[in-house]
Amino acid sequence: MSMHNYNHFKTSKAHCPSCNGDRICKVYGCKTINFNEEEAQIHGEVTHSLLQCCGCEAMFYEVSSWNSEEIDYSYDDFGNEKCAPIYDKCIYPKPEIKNKPTWLSEIEDIDITIFKILNEVYIAYENDAHTLATVGLRTVLDRATEILNIDPAITFKEKLENLKTKGFIGGKEFDILEVVIDAGNAAAHRGWITRDKNVRQLLSTVEIFIERSLVQADSVLQLKKFIPEKPKRVKTT
Numbered sequence: 001m002s003m004h005n006y007n008h009f010k011t012s013k014a015h016c017p018s019c020n021g022d023r024i025c026k027v028y029g030c031k032t033i034n035f036n037e038e039e040a041q042i043h044g045e046v047t048h049s050l051l052q053c054c055g056c057e058a059m060f061y062e063v064s065s066w067n068s069e070e071i072d073y074s075y076d077d078f079g080n081e082k083c084a085p086i087y088d089k090c091i092y093p094k095p096e097i098k099n100k101p102t103w104l105s106e107i108e109d110i111d112i113t114i115f116k117i118l119n120e121v122y123i124a125y126e127n128d129a130h131t132l133a134t135v136g137l138r139t140v141l142d143r144a145t146e147i148l149n150i151d152p153a154i155t156f157k158e159k160l161e162n163l164k165t166k167g168f169i170g171g172k173e174f175d176i177l178e179v180v181i182d183a184g185n186a187a188a189h190r191g192w193i194t195r196d197k198n199v200r201q202l203l204s205t206v207e208i209f210i211e212r213s214l215v216q217a218d219s220v221l222q223l224k225k226f227i228p229e230k231p232k233r234v235k236t237t
């Protein structure tokens with residue numbers, strides 16, 4: 001068992017990106033900068049810290065900030081008002097997604113483009129770029145339908161209907177994937193906020209879809225015989 005002596009280091013609790021959980025960390029150094037925007041009448045603090053997790057020993061950087069606009073007001077047991085700043089914390093590097101699908105390397109051999117888009121989605125998700133991740137998922141889905149020989153010229157909705165007709169997806173998956181393809185519009189027009197939980201759900205749905213329809217070769221072969229010839233579109237003028 002290795003022993004560590006952290007006695008002469010200041011410690012602080014922070015979110016370790018490697019453990020992906022709150023841990024006691026050694027503080028190697030920190031610098032607090034105060035700001036005061038007179039015109040906007042906002043003041044606050046930003047603290048930059050270089051930390052090391054006392055559990056896994058990973059090194060990381062944390063930025064912790066608060067401002068006078070976001071204060072938590074409450075009352076103590078005697079009815080006196082008390083206030084505490086609400087801290088916004090951000091760490092670098094970001095925690096990597098655990099449990100990435102085991103078939104990721106296989107998909108690279110199947111189609112390098114979808115592999116690249118999918119990896120960019122993971123990077124966006126890991127960096128809390130939820131809207132970008134969601135829009136990226138739509139692109140992943142679009143590429144997947146192309147690999148499955150669905151006409152790239154038709155609309156997203158038609159592609160989904162094609163997937164359903166051909167047995168690649170069921171009714172419920174259709175509804176969820178419809179949210180994936182619609183996410184940009186949904187966020188803009190229907191107030192659909194892409195929160196971490198939402199993106200994780202959409203990501204899982206797309207992962208399951210890709211695994212079943214692209215990675216599991218047997219099912220691809222089985223399903224292939226249900227794919228009808230691409231019908232010629234009748235042009236109406």
Ligand SMILES: [Zn+2]
Pocket residue numbers: 016017018019020023053054055056057058
């Ligand atoms: Zn750790």
